[in-house]
Amino acid sequence: MNTSKNLSLLVLLLFMGAGQAQRQVIVDADTGNEVDDPYALVRILLEPSVEVTALNAAHWQTSHWTKPKSMENSHRLNQQLLGELGMGVRTLRGAPARMYDWGDRAQHSAAAYEIVKQAREKEEVTILALGALTNVASAVFIAPEIAKKLKIYWLGTTMDFETKMLKRNDFNPLMDPYALDLLLDSQVDFYIMPINVAVDMEIAYADLAKAIDTHPLGKFLLKRWDDHIDGSREKRILWDLALVAAYIDPELAKIQTIKTSPDSGNRDIHFFEHIDAKHIYQDFYRTLLAFERK
Template identity: 35%
Template structure:
């Protein structure tokens, strides 16, 4: 049998080229990320949103609005968050990004339960997770109530192993290993939080209000820097002034989580056991953050031309 050396060499060369291209693509591919925010609730959400769009570690594929419904009169919270998300994206010059409205109400019933609250936001999480390659994971970052993520997993349980969930919430005492669910984001949907804690197949990372509570911006310094940011800075200053004008400092709870994800060297995580009333498993809890470097990182990105 006559061996065609040239043909073999050609096939090998093509195979090597394709393999090399696949390896380069895998190295260059950025993890896909969905940010889920109750943006109209306070003011730190806006800073977190700006920062997540001014980084190159993640491929941000969607911005969801989250509810912060409570019985003190704010019953259209998800609509307010959706409107503000649309405004921020416009000011940042981001086009073509899916802006998905979330559920209007918390998961389950007031006395408990895990009935899903379906929404375009939940469906977008499901769709995005299902479209991933086998070796990929979808990052879902909840800086408000975790209604949309929990509902997505309830509706499509098979996506849980495909997700890396990052949530901002809880109080946590590292000395005693004690969880405290009496925290704003958790109280906005305790059923969703318990559901996520109980999912053995879900990788869960938590930035507690205890750890992030030391990360603060000064109003005067912030307003001076925001004056150099054009209309986007005007938006930040106007909202701070209108909602919390007497607050000379503000805790950047949500921004702390985003900064920690963008640069893991600015924070430390440890594995902790879930609360005793939940399925017993290990989750990740942020223990320390570098406030000065986080603050510098945000302003460097926000003021970059």
């Protein structure tokens, strides 16, 4: 028996197995708010290299066009989407509104405690946050010691890459300003997709329909556009798909690490400075059209 040869083969097999291991993520989505969330969720849920360990519902209660119980609407749509996909991912209710103004500021929800639980069990927890940061920040408020274990990918803010000026006056930050401040001041590993970068994801309804209307799942996603409060729009930006695609395939984006100003954490934050929108859409179409429900 060639012990050395057998040992080398075992090491190779172990290495190959490790290389094929799925990345685990928690996804936190305000699915009922905009059209883009279901597209992003479809892409991440159909990605074979990723295991979504929990799908949390986020609110958008602060918005002037919100619906009553916005988080519950997101939770319902998360379950509906999983039904369309025939998948059994855990869905958890998040905060019904933004964090509180004083005292125990956390919104105590199943979503927040799921983040705490996983962070206490693992060396690192990755979270893709597509809306308000309430669930994530509440988890850190409840258990501050988990912050250093969290790697958060989030869409929001505007970054001027020349002046290094961070603006927080867009939709997602305004849904819970305190949650963003808490995380900027924490030890979380923060990856931010600014909206002035994700804006490259603008697409015409006609072009999207031409690409996916022949697939049952594509028809489901297009109906979300049709049924939205402003469903008559001819063009739209699928913001969240940019963040999910950049996480799945880092080659589709470029990152710049910037030390933020004292009022924005005064620390290194990773900002996506460019995305390849054309190839993100091509990748999305390939993934969706290859899907067959079992």
